[in-house]
Amino acid sequence: MLLNRNIFTMASNFLGEIFRMTTFGESHGPAVGVVIDGCPADLAISKEDIDKELIFRRPGTNAHTSPRKEEDFIRILSGIFEGKTTGAPIALLIKNQDARPDQYETFKNLYRPGHANFTYLEKYGIFDYRGGGRSSARETAARVAAGAIAKKLLAHFGIECLAFVSEIGGIKIPSQDFSNLKALKECTHKSLIFCPDPKTESLILEKIEKIKQEKDSLGGIITCIAHVPVGLGDPVYNKLEALLAFAMLSIPATKGFEIGSGFEASRMKGSEHNDPFDLDSEENVHTATNHAGGTLGGISTGSPLIFNVAFKPPSGIKKPQETISLDKEKSILQLPASARHDPCVAIRGAPVVEAMTALVLADRVLANRLVRL
């Protein structure tokens, strides 16, 4: 049989073809980090630019996300000299300081429902039970650090993106104005849970409080908007939406991706769904509506990119759960009362969705410069 234990690799820890990041580090090792290969020279980047983004995704920022406390501040090892990129690979390191491996001791011999320890063990024959190793959300800190640099590059080209909570536990925000990204960003960043609508925020916070008492968890949907010029993405395989779908489904706990009208498009007629071409106030061709979500034929149209990412409810709940032990006994998994418990990872997912979007767009903006005659 092909797939024996003890035999595999975790290769492919990179993203991007031109602006390429390679991440490393486990949840309970000394550090997580990232190497960015392919960032242009002469881009101004400060440690603060990166720290600022890390603070957003930091577990423990508020009462509604995982209360692991870490400083999460970045150390720049290479590639930036006197405040500017030199074109050399940029290596960033984030120390792990609050690892509590002991809390995983009691259930280290159980397959955890919804977790990766079953598949990791089957694939590698090895599983670092102390906090998920590579499968931990801790790895996303490296993505956010790299995303901070991608955002600086995008800013140079006037490109920006924003991810926000649009639905948690079935509670949806009302529809938003996506043309005013600045206002939307302000509302989003005021919210403890990245929810731009204060009323919805209140309802969601209530629901989260309730689910914590139930020792259960909630799923949610993150919406991302990006203002990009026409022309990003390739026609056949590297379609912009395909690259975004890949990036989003690579985030832990995601279950779906849709762009523009998405799954709803499957229930529409062509005459309803087609976005008519029109002229804007400056006589430029644009689409009067944006069911497409900002791409046609895999290439950005210049209308806002709009897509949704579905997050499942976190698997780590404090209710007792039936499971099987590594020696194939029926067992009950009961997380200790003291264990960290994030009732809704979708919230922390917002900055990660934003970082991954920035990384995809940075790669594609550079790709577009490859090849002018």
Add this chain to the structure above:
Amino acid sequence: MLLNRNIFTMASNFLGEIFRMTTFGESHGPAVGVVIDGCPADLAISKEDIDKELIFRRPGTNAHTSPRKEEDFIRILSGIFEGKTTGAPIALLIKNQDARPDQYETFKNLYRPGHANFTYLEKYGIFDYRGGGRSSARETAARVAAGAIAKKLLAHFGIECLAFVSEIGGIKIPSQDFSNLKALKECTHKSLIFCPDPKTESLILEKIEKIKQEKDSLGGIITCIAHVPVGLGDPVYNKLEALLAFAMLSIPATKGFEIGSGFEASRMKGSEHNDPFDLDSEENVHTATNHAGGTLGGISTGSPLIFNVAFKPPSGIKKPQETISLDKEKSILQLPASARHDPCVAIRGAPVVEAMTALVLADRVLANRLVRL
């Protein structure tokens, strides 16, 4: 400004890291084709194996898909000797025989709503108005041909997959038994529209007939099932679901991807969504339910892979549509009565979804062999 006309490439016409296909050819050029680099030696492949798959996706197979008639039979140029692969690159060619460029003449100066000619023109400064060039669904014939070889490789490992119509124009099939893939395949292949449930098929056929009379079009959802061993996919970026999402969103007219409970997961509680581990009748660990859709932490669990792909209604409708001409005049686009008209591309999408799934799985099966100690 970065994104001027006349300056870009269509690079990236390949898929896969190990079992890699590169496609070429335009809708109205002499041929479309594909080169597969990385297929193991000694795999038995006949011309018929490939032709058989091409017949499935052939436009004109029945009254409900695009009536372009082509033989679509394959020519093997290299890599197969005396009925077996030699390890050398396999080149396959499919001639274009039914190109009718003249029918595109009347609207060659109009931006077509929902089509790629706007974005292609903006990106490349060049657009072959005769049938969509690279953006034509014709390109998917090359994917299906490559998929036929991928399927032969997968069969060697006992892996198979099936894509079928699960919803068209809002009409859904009842839930299916995904454990009996053989029976499901038989039902699907009996159907003119790849719909395994005969009752639903009738309703859908009726609805398609009606929409044709309305000169409009319908969207739909393709569901894909694959039986794969535990261990496919990588933990961090090349998660199996991420690779599938990429492959699916690279198919023309797709708007969304979800795996397992998908978007519905965002409305579930952790205690509902978590799949408890259990022992099967042979005392192997498996999950009692499959909300996950066959992966945990990016790696296949051994339970069936289940995912949905949303297709928008085709943009090429025969109703008159408002649009803008290349010289920025308001215009009406009216396809001629004689023009090809596919009222629901989702149907032809089924064999393409299946081929793309096979290509991803073939690549990942080989990836898993890379690295045993």
Add this chain to the structure above:
Amino acid sequence: MLLNRNIFTMASNFLGEIFRMTTFGESHGPAVGVVIDGCPADLAISKEDIDKELIFRRPGTNAHTSPRKEEDFIRILSGIFEGKTTGAPIALLIKNQDARPDQYETFKNLYRPGHANFTYLEKYGIFDYRGGGRSSARETAARVAAGAIAKKLLAHFGIECLAFVSEIGGIKIPSQDFSNLKALKECTHKSLIFCPDPKTESLILEKIEKIKQEKDSLGGIITCIAHVPVGLGDPVYNKLEALLAFAMLSIPATKGFEIGSGFEASRMKGSEHNDPFDLDSEENVHTATNHAGGTLGGISTGSPLIFNVAFKPPSGIKKPQETISLDKEKSILQLPASARHDPCVAIRGAPVVEAMTALVLADRVLANRLVRL
């Protein structure tokens, strides 16, 4: 044991990261061909541009190269529309017309000294004895066709290169003036054997005539010059000389590569080898000498690139040779009198070296545009 028969692939039939070619086709199959993915749109290319280059490398052009006669004319399948590239992948096909598999019949069961049939059989368990399959020099026709397009792209940037015979069978040309590439090109193209010095050409032709009578073969050295701007190549792994070395050693029958002073540098002192910086007549910084051969730290200096490629004497000689049969019997390999016999592949190697140089430079010129801020 790791490396059993019947188990491998011939993946990796591509070259280049941005301007990427993938070749396919065997010596005695229906055709050889190449797909170029990543060529910018709007580049003017005619069939004649490609045919012209193919004529140069054509076996049978003169009495001193392999007398296989083929038309070798190209068929353009995609990517070029109305005489210009569209950005889509360019597929080129060259039919095989003069295959004579029967002449290989008599020695199909013998390991041929210096040939690939031993290693191919060990690696793949399969060997197409009819003319070498993928290992045949026939494959280089696809490289030359792709190189023709690369040269058109380079011309746009004012870059050109020339490969010529600088030594055959120990007979060397006198040192040349590399600053006047135009004159050197004229002399080279006047020569039947790509030797820019007429006196040396005569001596070499004599020596080749003699070796043919001896039923033996000669090795040689090809020198390549390219005029390129400063800045091509990357500092650490993708050094320009490393990419060129890779490309050259990928040509059949090559045994060595050296740039600038090359192996002789190992016998020089630093004070002799260092090229002093100076100002040229237009007050630009340049190096007064060019021992480096046109690069420093992996990046082109703007001085001419100069490198040598060593070709072994062709293995296919008509003298009887001791060898072993596939069933492990001691045997004598005697090529039939009628067999093709190329007494010096280095000569045909010149256009291939030139094509490979053009392909590397085209890739690197585009790479340099990737990343300006």
Add this chain to the structure above:
Amino acid sequence: MLLNRNIFTMASNFLGEIFRMTTFGESHGPAVGVVIDGCPADLAISKEDIDKELIFRRPGTNAHTSPRKEEDFIRILSGIFEGKTTGAPIALLIKNQDARPDQYETFKNLYRPGHANFTYLEKYGIFDYRGGGRSSARETAARVAAGAIAKKLLAHFGIECLAFVSEIGGIKIPSQDFSNLKALKECTHKSLIFCPDPKTESLILEKIEKIKQEKDSLGGIITCIAHVPVGLGDPVYNKLEALLAFAMLSIPATKGFEIGSGFEASRMKGSEHNDPFDLDSEENVHTATNHAGGTLGGISTGSPLIFNVAFKPPSGIKKPQETISLDKEKSILQLPASARHDPCVAIRGAPVVEAMTALVLADRVLANRLVRL
């Protein structure tokens, strides 16, 4: 003009397709390091395995290499758990401790003959004058660390390699017995300058002493031998010799690569150069001679791999040299008496050649497992 200042990247800081290393870090930054993505799980690796290799290449190990003193000991950040690889990316860090940027102050405004500061400045518009930045030989410490892991992997497959000094300043070692790699390794490792022949070592040491007094430097040749099974390397572009040539020419200060008979092959006849097939004592097919140097058609034959790498004399000499300043004035470069001065980098090149060979072979051994049917 294409190649302006301030506009480029140093992307491509990686090597390998499967066993892939990405290096980072500058000579005078806080650290250099490497991430290895693609190493199989379950490989036993200790910190000592890596430190041991680093000691070999350490500047300051003896009087004849650069006297920069650093501990050069490794810190393992990820991918190794309880002494074994887990399949996750392995990150290794080496702190820089002996950086002396001040010694570069006096000549920071001069183009240094034979150095990369001219090309880096032209390409990136930025150059860290303090010790060469990325172009420093310091970067090779990361290669050697990665090579240590590659060697552990190769040992699992019974593959080993050895690089040694075969010529310095024109003084050559007598021909060696390459079949007894163990004995050759012992002799090499006894030598301060990796020279397996004691007599030659003495002569070379004398010559080095003399050249130091002359404030000048010497070039040299490193020979590398590897015992590998038949079947490594691909037929067309990823030929084993092409990959080795690439890896070798990516090492700073290299000017040439030749395999087997190398450049001498160009002066041989086919009847002399062809290696006749024969049976060895165990009735296995092998070649009686090894002019090929261990490959045929790009694939290893099972005979020892043998290749030479030419190193130029180091550019950093203490003699005064004519040059140009950044503001285009004629100037004299005079390194201070206290500056580090390595009279022959070829010596330190030996462990780097060995590491790069191990990295290429590790990648190819894994590649060969990709694709068995």
